[in-house]
Amino acid sequence: MKNELQQHISLKKLNSFGIESIAEQYIKIQDERTLVDLFDQQLFQSEFFILGGGSNVLFTKDYPGLIVHMANKGIQHFIEASHVFITAEAGEVWNDLVWYAIEHDFPGMENMALIPGTVGASPIQNIGAYGQELMHIFYSCRAFDTETGEFVTFSNDDCQFSYRDSIFKKQHKGRFIICSVTYKLELFGKVNTSYGAIEAELQKRGILEPSIKDVAEVVSHIRVEKLPDPSTVGNAGSFFKNPIISSAQFLSLKNQFPEIVHYPINENFEKIAAGWLIEQCGWKGKKVGQVQVWKNQALVITNVGDATGNEIFQIASTIVDDVQNRFGIHLEQEVNLL
Numbered sequence: 262m263k264n265e266l267q268q269h270i271s272l273k274k275l276n277s278f279g280i281e282s283i284a285e286q287y288i289k290i291q292d293e294r295t296l297v298d299l300f301d302q303q304l305f306q307s308e309f310f311i312l313g314g315g316s317n318v319l320f321t322k323d324y325p326g327l328i329v330h331m332a333n334k335g336i337q338h339f340i341e342a343s344h345v346f347i348t349a350e351a352g353e354v355w356n357d358l359v360w361y362a363i364e365h366d367f368p369g370m371e372n373m374a375l376i377p378g379t380v381g382a383s384p385i386q387n388i389g390a391y392g393q394e395l396m397h398i399f400y401s402c403r404a405f406d407t408e409t410g411e412f413v414t415f416s417n418d419d420c421q422f423s424y425r426d427s428i429f430k431k432q433h434k435g436r437f438i439i440c441s442v443t444y445k446l447e448l449f450g451k452v453n454t455s456y457g458a459i460e461a462e463l464q465k466r467g468i469l470e471p472s473i474k475d476v477a478e479v480v481s482h483i484r485v486e487k488l489p490d491p492s493t494v495g496n497a498g499s500f501f502k503n504p505i506i507s508s509a510q511f512l513s514l515k516n517q518f519p520e521i522v523h524y525p526i527n528e529n530f531e532k533i534a535a536g537w538l539i540e541q542c543g544w545k546g547k548k549v550g551q552v553q554v555w556k557n558q559a560l561v562i563t564n565v566g567d568a569t570g571n572e573i574f575q576i577a578s579t580i581v582d583d584v585q586n587r588f589g590i591h592l593e594q595e596v597n598l599l
Contacts, residue, residue, distance in 0.1 A: 351381025392456030495564030
């Protein structure tokens with residue numbers, strides 16, 4: 262194989278929490294054909310995990326199987342009528358792809374600037390931020406089936422997207438390795454500045470008619486203000502999803518907590534700000550040992566020293582219990598636990 266298997270490799274620099282974990286086997290994939298070699302050697306019949314940017318995983322122990330690190334690179338596009346189709350390899354950094362689109366004046370990704378991680382993880386998680394979600398720009402992805410050894414293509418409908426969810430997290434969890442993703446953007450799409458603090462920051466900067474570059478820069482500024490830099494403070498971004506509850510449950514909570522932060526979805530459901538729930542339980546900025554809930558955003562749990570994955574998991578579990586006990590809402594984690 263072009264990239265040889267390695268034994269007993271430290272993953273500390275390959276996960277954004279900076280957790281020390283030893284992988285029994287490791288391989289860096291720079292050519293998708295290497296996946297066929299792994300299949301032929303029957304290595305997918307034993308335990309394995311697909312690693313991208315390492316920004317959405319918490320290692321709680323040494324990993325006893327094979328880490329398949331997707332590091333293939335390349336971005337290309339073509340224009341058809343009023344749309345542009347951009348195809349990026351799985352190992353591309355997501356934010357690099359966003360800026361590729363911006364530099365070519367292709368709207369549709371700018372609100373998702375600075376989301377950590379790689380392209381390959383984007384459809385698995387159905388990433389999104391500030392009013393944009395991947396499901397609205399996703400066209401297709403090419404994936405390797407670890408059960409059959411074949412490459413297959415998934416359409417948007419095939420992926421069964423929902424809030425921070427997809428078929429790759431449910432019935433196909435762990436089966437398919439995403440090799441590349443194609444996005445479909447409108448060439449003449451309008452900028453979306455209605456979500457969160459974007460409009461206020463644009464006004465602060467005196468920008469009345471923002472470009473997609475303006476929006477991306479403002480979103481990046483807001484994220485940097487709220488979220489810690491993983492290169493200096495170990496974290497995986499938002500540890501929890503914003504929970505979606507019924508309108509009836511929301512109205513009951515609003516009677517008890519008039520200041521509850523929420524986002525209407527439709528007449529039947531409301532999305533609740535998980536950060537607000539956690540903050541109300543007294544966790545914002547709280548430090549326990551080498552683990553701290555971020556002072557500017559309670560959704561983020563940080564490793565401020567040499568915390569173990571188990572120590573971070575224990576804090577997260579306590580937060581879940583506290584929110585459940587106070588609000589009757591169960592927080593679901595975004596981060597993969599290994």
